[in-house]
Amino acid sequence: MLKIVYFASLRERLGKSQDEIVSPEVNTVAGVIDALVALNGDLWQQVLLESQVLTAVNQEMCDQDQQVVDGDEVAFFPPVTGG
Numbered sequence: 001m002l003k004i005v006y007f008a009s010l011r012e013r014l015g016k017s018q019d020e021i022v023s024p025e026v027n028t029v030a031g032v033i034d035a036l037v038a039l040n041g042d043l044w045q046q047v048l049l050e051s052q053v054l055t056a057v058n059q060e061m062c063d064q065d066q067q068v069v070d071g072d073e074v075a076f077f078p079p080v081t082g083g
Helices: 008-014 029-040 042-048
Strands: 002-006 018-021 054-057 060-062 073-077
Touching: 002 008, 002 029, 008 042, 008 073, 018 029, 029 042
Parallel strands: 002 073
Antiparallel strands: 002 018, 054 060, 054 073
């Protein structure tokens, strides 16, 4: 099982703070996104495929090619801006 976490404006747009995925064929962050879109529809595709969405696996920044395994935490969050 993968734990999926959504932060800040992504959490607000999607209406939830976390999910779980049980899918042996999901093995990358891109696969996680595909599975979430298949389960939840167009809004999720718009939100998660935006070019500025950042990802992390087990609290380490990564790209969508990052491998994931059972027990990992995958996080999605908007870019952070400073001021």
